[in-house]
Structure formats: structure tokens, C-alpha cells
Amino acid sequence: MQHEYLARAERIMQRIQQLAAISEDAHGVTRTFGTPAFLEGRALVQRWLQAAGLPTRVDGIGNLRARLQSRHPAAKTFVLASHIDTVVNAGKFDGPLGVLMGLDLLERLVEQQADLPFHIELIAFSDEEGVRFHTTYLGSKVVAGSFDTALLARPDAAGITLAQALETMGADATKIPADAIPAAEWLGYFEMHIEQGPVLWERNVPVALVTAIAGQQRVELIFRGMAGHAGTVPMAMRQDALCAAAEFVLTAEQFAQAHGRGLVATVGKLAVSYSASNVIPGEVTCSLDLRSPSQAQLADAARALQGFAEGLAAHRAVALTWTLVQQTAPVACDAALNTLLAQAIAESGHEAIPLVSGAGHDAVPVSAVAPATMLFIRCYKGISHNPLEDVELGDLAAAIEVADRFIQLKMKDTTTSC
Template identity: 70%
Template sequence: MENYIARAEKTLARIHELAAISEDADGITRTFGTPAFLRGSALVRGWFEQAGLSTRLDSIGNVRGRLVSPNPAAKTFVIASHIDTVVNAGRFDGPLGVLLGLDLLENLREDQAVLPFHVELIAFSDEEGVRFHTTYLGSKVVAGSFDPDLLPKTDAAGISLAEAIKTMGGNPATLADDAIPADQWLGYFEAHIEQGPVLWEQNIPVALVTAIAGQRRVELTFKGMAGHAGTVPMDMRQDALAGAAELVLAVEKFGLTHKAGLVATVGKLDVRHAASNVIAGEVTCSLDLRSADATRLDAAYEALYAQADAIATRRQLSLHWHLVQHTAPVLCDAGLNALLTTAIADCGYPVVPLVSGAGHDAVPVSTVAPATMLFVRCFKGISHNPLENAELPDIAAALQVSECFLSLLFNQYQSSLSRP
């Protein structure tokens, strides 16, 4: 274990060095295509090159490093996570998986001559979707599922996604060329902090991800009639903020009632022309629904739409309901999960199966390749927050398990090649 502690220290030092690159001085913010993101990307690419990987930057800004197998029929196994962040982020969400993967490939390089398949390490450029209100831009390009209709989409400054790609040195017209063809995928592995409290509370360093919850994200707007707070009688108001407030509580109640298999959140509220002496005439809010059960997710979506519509009707408001994102639940691959289960047990840790409530780049990749994920214990389950932290012994355990998993995968694949 001492060797893994030393390797974890090197990985942790890289995580801290990358975290020092930010759009602001008071926190960690590296959103897709910004100068801070590009500096971070260049740093990571430099580490890839120092490790002896065949390295390139693709058109969406993914940093890609590759170990090439001498096997002429070799497919590609991808190890990846992302290096973009939310605003005022923690330092481990995404970079931990990338830099843990870098350690694995640094140590694999000595055995490159006997690799039974290609191994590609990818630092995805945009998983969080902060700048353009999209998700998985980087991994969708690699999986071949990028939607060109997103290219005209603009950020808060009016800059289009296509323009941002060109500023980064990419070519929007060649994004499809950066995909790994579906028949060339062998599999996908991603290590990630848990972003939940289970491992922290149980003092267990790693967990097996069995599934990733599906998501429905909605932007909805209540419109009523703005009016003077002192002159419009209470029973004659069309108060959009009161309608939105009622919906917020309805969403919370629905989530609590169905908490066994669902979470429901209103995380954003925008009151147009807000003033203390004005009845709100228009309010936009978000709705985030997540479940690993597709049927339950669909039912929740319909039920909450019905409640929002009823609130609007009762309060004489209009309702605009816009589905922003619809991601189906993903089951991790049974075969890869069996190997990862063995690796966890062989390293002496209890096997804890967990469903991820957060989305990951494994979601788009799972449409073209078998995918598996390893969760790593993090401080109190805190994420998307400067308090986010993964401790050195847990990172070392994750390295140990990941290396064992790759060894099992190599042996399995070599055995399959040797069969007549």
C-alpha cells in the first residue's frame, strides 16, 4: 500500500496545481472554452506528454492521450472524466478521475509492448454544461452523438458554441471525425468522487456504481400581472411569484413522498423586474427530477406538470413549460462491473453497490460501449462546493482497485484472444 500512497500524493499534488487555475481569485471556476479552462487544459496536456502518451487536442477541446497496442485487431478501452467545473467548484469533481487515470497509464507504459488493446485517457472538455446550458459536450463528441443543432446556441455574452470552438482552435465542421467508431470501443472506466455521504458515513474508501439516475430538467415560467403592492387587493392579484412559491413547496412535498426512488429540486428562481413594492408579473424557475427508474421518472414528470398547470389555472396565471434535458437512466455494464467487484474484494475492501444520482460522462458513452464507474469517498459527500475533498488514503485505495481492475481486464481479454 505504501507505493499507492506515494502515487496518490503525486496525483493529489496535480489536482491542487490544476485547482489553482481559475476564472476568479476567490474560488475554482473553469468553464468550457474560457481562458482559465484553456490554461488548465494546456497543463493537463503537458502532463499527458510527460507521461509518454500519444497526445492531441480534439475539436471540442478534449485532451486525449493514447497508449497503442501492437495487436492489429485491437479495440480501444477509454479511461476518462472531465476538467471543466461549475462556478465556485471543488477541486476533485472530474479532475480526480482524469489524474488517477494518468497515474495508471504512467505505470502501464512500461508494459505497452504487451497491451492487448489500445488504452485512451481523455480529459473531457465540458461535462457540467455551465456556459451553454448543455451537458456532456466532450463525451458526446467522442461517442459520436454530438448534436450539430447546438452550434448556434449562445452563452450569456452572446458568443455561440461554434465561435467558442473556433476560439479554442477547433473546427465545428470536423467534430464528427473525433468520435471513436462504435465498433472500435472495448469499454469505458471512470473514477469519480461519490458526491454523496454513504462512503463517508461508513468509512469505506470506494464503491461500485451499478446505475446512473436518469434526469429531466425543466425551465418553467409563470406569467401573471405586475401591479402596485399597495393598491391591488389581495383577492384580485395574479401573483406569479406566489404561484412559483406554491410549486416549490409542491415539488418538495412530492420528492419527500416518493423519496425511496426519486429526488426533485427547484434550484433556480428568476423574478423578472423584481422590486419590493411590485407584485411579480413573471417568474421563471427550474425543476430537476432524477431517478434510476425510467417509469418512475416519467410518472413524476407528468405528475408535477399537472400540479404546475393546476396552480397556474387556480391563480389565473399562464404557464410555459420547457423540457431542457431528458436523459434516460443508465445501467453499468454487468461484465465490467463483475471485474470491478472482484478487484474491490481482492484489494480487501467491502463491495458497496451505489446508484449515482449525479450525471457523468459515462451516460453518453454507455450508448456505444460497456461502461463502469468507481466511486471514491469524499468529505461528508459534499460536492460542487469549495469544501469538496478526497483524502489521501482513499485516493490510494482507488488507485489500487483501479490498477487491479485493469489487470483483470487485460487477463480476461488475453484469454479470449488465445481461445481457438
């Protein structure tokens, strides 16, 4: 049996490599939403799905969807999903691994001619990372029925709106409302994903049970001072926007370190307008990414850091614009599904380590309408969003066994419930 899991893991790895070869650049893996590389990658995954005998379709937001139909007329839908878009200069596994593991599971069920007590829909979400339009979870929000149609007018950096991008992709945005799975038809949601953290790597354990997903706030800050000549404006008379931003960056780090308990704060983007070596920076835009498993802590941190930013802007005589770009509340995974997943992990011979995910996942919007659970898979040193991202074959084989057992347990549980 172990040989079978290793053989399946090798096939998934081969597909991971093939998909990773499709990229917007030659140095890492970049497939942002709606680009030619994204479309080529999605078409490759669609061919694999069709070769497995699965009917497929592309919905109004560009999600790729395949369905294994139950013969039971009152059956509900159990969704396996992850995303196939990437950040810029990404690794190979974040997102696509879950999709290709889902494909492997369906291939196995087709081979077994399993009598499913529920429909299984495999979804390759088109946009989870939110790189192009700064809108995470576009794909899963459509499926969950929470997509905001006002987003269709949002432009990317080139001025192309989401609606225009969808038209270029051949997607029909008018069908988006009908693409949601009604809440009454959901049975559950299962996402397989690399951990993107070092816990499993350090403990040398292949899988973990996700108990919750941290909440997030993403903010854009713009500091506006006065540009001036670097050689003629005295230091005491400057309104240096970059110095204000730099002070904020370090304070955000210090704040998170001091308050702990799962709180993390990151400034990942910093843009100096009209920058030159001999010009005092007059305008600086930066990002703030706050995350915590506690909604109260998240809100308190945002208020404290906004207050600090306003104070330092006043002290340095610069203007400040603080714009909340996105926020999501912490999400707890479903207790009943987690019980089954923990059982599958234990039956596979592994410790069921509970972990809170600091990274966001498509399970967040889906959890508003359906029970959701996640399986984490060990990745090399916990590295993610980086070309060094990697998964060992043995860990993948172990995860396949757990996923197999989990689906079988869910089938038995659903049959018993009926």
C-alpha cells in the same frame, strides 16, 4: 506496496491543487467550458500528459485526448475518462480526479512497458456539467457519436454561440463527426469519480461499485402574471408570478418526499424579472431537476408535477410555459466489467458496495455504444459542487490500488478472450 500507492496518491493530490488554482474566481474553483481559465487548465493537463510521453490532441469539441497504443493490430480501444470543466464555485475533485487518476495509471503502464492487448485512450472531457450552454455531456457525446450539430447554434447568456466559442478556443467543429470512436472499435469505458454522496463517508469505506446511473429530466418553467405596484393592488386582485413559483417549489419537494424510492426533485434556479422591493413580480423563471433510477417513476413524476404547475397557474391567473430542456434515461453499468471491478475491489481488501449514482456522468452517453463501468471514491461527508469537496489521501491510495488491479484483470480477460 502500500507506500507506493500513497506516493502516487500524493502526486495526484499535488496536481489536483495545481489545477484547482486555475479558476475564474478567487473564492472557489470555476472553470466553465471555453473560458480562459478552462483553456489554461486544459493546457496544464496536456503538459502533464506530454511529459509522460503520451501523444495528445484536442478534438473538435475541445476534449483533450491521449492514447497509449497497443502493438496488436486488431486491438480495440478501452477508454479512461472524466471531465475537467466545473460548475460555478465548485470543488477540486469532481471530474479532474478521474482524469488525473487515469494519467497516473498510464504513467505506471509506460514505466512497466506493458504489452497492452488493447489501446487505452485517456480523455479529459471539455463539457460535462453543461453550465455555459445548458447542454450536459457535450464532450462525451462527441466521442460516442451522438452529438447533435444543431447545438452549434445554441447561444450562451452573452449571446455567443457554441460554434463561436469553439472557434475562439481554436477547435475545429467540422472535425466533430470524425472525432467519434466507432462502436465496433470500443472495448469498454472506465470512469473514476468521487461519490458525491454520503454513503461511503458514513460507512468509512474508500470505494464503491457503481451499478447504475439515475435518469434525469431538466425543465424550465416560466410563470407570467402581471407586475404591479406593491402598495396599490389589493391582495385578492394580484397575479403574482413569484407566489405561483414559490408554491411550485414547495410542492416539488413534498412530491419527491412522498414518493421516495430514489426519486429526487430540485429547484436550483429562480430568477425574478425586473425585480424590485416595491413591485409585484410579473415574471419568474425557475428550473426543475428530476432524477430517478426508474424510467417509469421519472416519467410519472414529470407528468404529475407538470399537471400541478398548470393547475396552480390557472388558479392564480398566471400563464405557464413548461419547457423540457434535457432528459436522459437511467443507465445500467456493464455486468461483465462490474464483475472485474468487484473482483479488483475485493482483492484490494475492501467490501464491494453497490451504489446507484444519482448524479449524471459521461458514462451515460458512452454506455449507448460501449460497455461502461464506474468506481466511486469516498469524499468528505459526501459534499460536492462546493468548495468543501475533499478526498482523504488514504482513500485515494486505496482507489489507485483498485484501479491498477482492475486494468490488470481487464488485460488478462482480453488476452484470454482473444
